[in-house]
Amino acid sequence: MSLNIDQIRGLFPVLHQEVHGKPLIYFDNAATTQKPLAVIEALTKYYEFDNSNIHRGAHALADRATRYYEETREAVREFIHAKEAAEIIFTKGTTESINLVAKTFGSKFIGKGDEIIISTMEHHSNIVPWQMLCEEKGAILRVIPINEAGEILYEEFEKLLSPKTKLVSIVHASNALGTINPVKKVIDAAHSFGAKVLLDGAQSTSHLEINVQDLNCDFMAFSAHKLYGPTGLGVLYGKREVLESMPPFLGGGEMIKEVTFEKTTYNEIPFKFEAGTPNIADVIAFKAALDFIKDLTKPEIKAHEDSLLAYAKELTKDIKGFIPVGTAKEKVSVLSFNINGMHPFDVGQMLDAKGIAVRTGHHCTQPLMKRFGIEGTVRASFAVYNTKSEIEKLAEGVAQIARFKNK
Amino acid sequence: MSAIKDIQEEIISEFEILGDDKESTIFYIMELGNNLEAFPESEKTEQNIIKGCQSKVWLIADDQDGKVHYQADSNTDITKGLISLLIRVLNNRTPQEIIHAELNFIDKIGMGSIIGSQRSNGLAAMIKQMKLYALAFQTKQNA
Known part of the structure; x- marks a missing residue:
């Protein structure tokens, strides 16, 4: 059974508007997806009826808000098939999730001469935190090269692995190219050297079925706003034993067990990593986004997006002056190109x-652009609510623009 | 040579013909870039890049018999078009005229909504740099 896209579009108020006198065609989904009405209503409902600070409140509202907040944690657990909800930590976004690992795992387990491996196609948020850590610790950052299609050279990755490797932090699906990396193989190989693996799932979680137990990754970072959810909210998944071995991130309320002026003992996971009042409203509304995805099912979403990408490739391939960037065999729905x-x-x-x-x-992938010898690309990224007729308009538009310089 | 005010009026009426159609307006701006005189490759240096522009814009100026002669180039066609408009208004005028020029055509055209905020900031940076050159020449002339 295929998805009823018209019906799905009906759930997204923002899509029904004109910009510059033309119907909006929203192809910037890799930056952020639009939000279904259910998410918007959940946000409003929280502030209208349930607003209160969670945990430890001795009243009905706090109790309700706490329950909803923890229900989202459970929904996230189910979404990525983690073993237990305590392994789900709410953060501000993918960037904060990665920084959390760099600051805590990094401070304890990475030392002078140790090595961290990333790939050429990382987002700056999966480069800079490791550079900062390496600088601080005297550790070394290694980079997996890629081929012209934008795929990692797996054999080169194997050569980089050594007993000095303490962490491999790699993007699951590239934001700039769409490439899906062979992460299962990467994780297994890294583990055979005793290294931990962090997956940057910012671009993969909205398209691919995720099972962190099957993947066996040690960490996974992703953002709610790329998953039809609210902005300013992200997730860090970590295996219990790894999270427990790490020192806390921020100090403050919620993350403590007991505070005296002599010594503070820390709370259990996940609270150990959630200092201060969290982003309660957005966490609660995020559940509506996860429900939206669950109802459609990931395979159906992926199939629709794959068909859009295939159609876009087909319609643009003969345009004079059209240069695709990133032609990996396995891709999420990203069409990156230049004219x-x-x-x-x-x-x-x-x-x-x-x-x-x-x-x-x-x-935010300057080293990747440098690898291709380009300054940047135009990126059209497709989501579940996009249509074939929108792809046709994109192709027509691109063809017309290309003629300007390619007669 | 027409006054700065008259050239601005000319530009405003040219854009009025295009009406509200953003697409043709942008195509028109890009075409305008072709009016720029060839920019010497050797001047495409880091020093001649205008700070504050998203795209690369190179600007040089020299004092030709007391009047400022500008040359500019960019790696994007829309920016080339924008700077060609500025040059059309400000080129070969005295530093005094340039410093005091009120470039109201940008607002009257509604350029902000045509090119968006990033490019509007860049456009403001271009104007600032052109005026700084004029100020420098004026200081030199008065010395």
């Missing part, structure tokens, strides 16, 4: 004039 002789920013602005929202630039 011969044109700056991506110009192409993006011209598409915007047609009502088509795309992202342009280096996509």
